[in-house]
Amino acid sequence: MNPQILVDGLIAGAMYGLGAIGVTLTYSILRFANFAHSELLTFGAYAALALSSALGVLSAGLLAPLGPFSFGWSLPLAAITAMALTGLLALAVDAVLFGRLRARRSSIIVMVMASFGAALTLRSLLEFVFTSKPAYFTRELQIALPLGGGMRATPDQLLALVLAIALVVAVHLLLTRTAIGRSMRAVSENQALAGVVGVDVRRVIRVVWLLGAVLACVAGIMAGLLVQLRPYMGFDLLLPLFAAAILGGIGSVPGAMLAGLIVGLAEAGTVQLVGAEWRTAVAFIILVLVLLLRPHGLFGRPQA
């Protein structure tokens, strides 16, 4: 077995994990599967691309590669703005769509269908603005560094992995050690009781959208940097994201990341051992197996 699949799997998996955290948090607090989450990922990536290109036009120096990486200052600067924009987009979609449906106490299936509609709309808009041609953050070529044991990774890939792990730890600490995290866990268990205890549920919902959107944006930028940007990049990630969120257990942040890594490794292993054409089936098979054998996932709580 080629040890390189370990590196490839972990890097793809870290991306899945970041996206899956957003899915798992919105699912556990808003109680519906948001199929538009993957479009937040795509939007974040394209927003960063547009801003980064604009910064490059303003000052070419910002495009000069930073140390061993393939990108210049323009990308991290653009990324921060893109995170804010993606957060605003999520809040806007909630204000015009999901929030209204919640106020009418719409059923879960209506929310899910609305999220499909939102996903299609966003994806078409992005395709219209940016065309379906693949785009890239940079054209710099990177040399993969040997990691020992026959494994290689580019500096960009290693950065993505470290950043993903750091973000998971940060979100986990936010949930377990802070007042807003406590409120989020309370709302996820019992929204009415949370209100009685004094939690402003609407504020918690806004925080969840922001958090999920920011993580989606980072995952989208990673996907764009390590692979390429396409209007369908988020859509193609939908199945691995949901497989990871459900395998990890709805509501569990460490679970989502661990499961993301598992899905990534399983995909890389399948490509190596079975064939590349089986890659997309892996997430589906994992999803089905988890739903059949352990629907609450690795770290979720069983539904009563």
Added chain:
Amino acid sequence: MNAAAPPPALATRALVAGYERDLPIVRGVDFEVAPAELVVILGPNGAGKSTLVKAIAGLVPIHAGQAFLAGADITASPVQEKVRHGLAFVPQTENIFATLTIQDNLQLAADILPRSEQAARIAEVYELFPDLAARRSACAGNLSGGQRQMLAVARALIVKPSVLILDEPSAGLSPKIVGEVFSRLKEINTAGITIVLVEQNVKAALAIAHRAVILVEGELRHDGPAATLADDPIVAQLYLGATPAGREEQR
């Protein structure tokens, strides 16, 4: 209302409330509780007792009428604001966060207090409930029924409420544990906290209450001292329906 008499700790005026707009469950209730009073709300199953207290707490829409806390109109204030005004509510079911630890249940309630006071207040409440203090890092879902009710009451006391409303705290508890919970409530009331208690356990509730009201089909049908009601077999037969023992069997 003259300056000498304090306003009631809690009051409703012609309160109409219900889950759907065209289906009032509580139908014009006028209800007053004096400061430091312990009032029990009795009534048959489905009378609207839970709906009434949930409407006061902000969990069920109020269609008409008003609710007042110490004279201030709280009819329109959202649920999370009421606790900040001094109204604590312990729901009938699912009244603790089972996935959180005991400590986190209390800390969550304390989060609305100034940061500098939170730890001291939680410590004070642990002193009142040593059983909970001993298991503070246990998951609340692992507690027994009686301990859960104690945690729900402890959680409600964190904010030093002026009014504490409890919806059937004795439901599902053994008679011995009911006795413990009720003597706790009496102590809390003696310390000056106004208590409104919804109960089906008529005997135990009347034993600690000052006054009792009976709700039937969303309307108040009786209001009087608890002592006289306890001795009134006709009222009991008419409005209370099942005896406490009969209710245990229904569950």
